[in-house]
Amino acid sequence: MRKSNHVSETPASHWLRQQAIPFDEFPYDYVDHGGAHEAARQLGLPLHQLAKTLIMEDERARPLIVLMHGDCEVSTKNLARQIGVKKVTPCSPQTAQRHSGYQVGGTSPFATRKHMPVWVEASLLDFDQIYLNGGRRGYLIRVASAVLTTALGARTVQVALP
Template sequence: MAKKNAHVSETPATQFLREHEIPFSEYVYDYVEHGGTAESSRQLDVPEHQVVKTLVMQDERAQPLIVLMHGDQKVSLKELARQIPCKKVEPCKPDVAQRHSGYLVGGTSPFGTRKAMPVYVEASILALERICINGGRRGYLVGLDPRVLPELLLARAVQCASAE
């Protein structure tokens, strides 16, 4: 079972949230390689739809961007490219994603990234009451109000979800 109030050392993400006075709760779970949001959802007993994954992608010019998507859905790359607009979007290789974000894959947070990147959020995430999103370390999520994303990250709403 997850340890809701276990102490976790500060990450760039939690520093960013504290600096911007964003209230958040902390959730620690046992990280499982390739377990993804299904594993964190199961351990934390939170609907996977409310667990938001942070995906580092790039456009056709290799310019990085972040996409925030429901844990139980995947990104339609063609639809995302059409909406942002660009010719093509693809996931970054793990080492490239880490270089841009400063986080290990599996621990990527949209907060406190090494490099400023445009952020796109699936529109229906903004309608949720609360989300769990990576706090900058594997096995560590933060819970917060998703309505802070557009203001805090200048996240632009898109509709590019498809069933997992």
């Protein structure tokens, strides 16, 4: 049985509405370990236009957010070099949830528990609109890519690995 299209509020969608930032909602059936590939497949979206929200930390355990194309990985070595730290590593799921307030697989860059710097793969901004997690597993939103820099203060990096 397919889920209804009704989506309850998340901290991310609530924050976007408070900021008067327009967005569209795209619920889908969450599949464990399906990730961006499964969301793109179910919704018929281009995987390269879907942004993964990754919680990472530097060598001093300071958390940060990286927004990356759904079909790419992050070069942590290049990321560290570009943001001026010695080392960047992905957080464990428990640490990521503690920093973001979101369950892994449902992490949104909007309305995170802790304020974290946001880094966005520069080529994501080539799209007028992007899809990213809306704060719950099985829930994507579409926003203007400019929102990442204007509302989140995201800074660009070039760290994508195909």
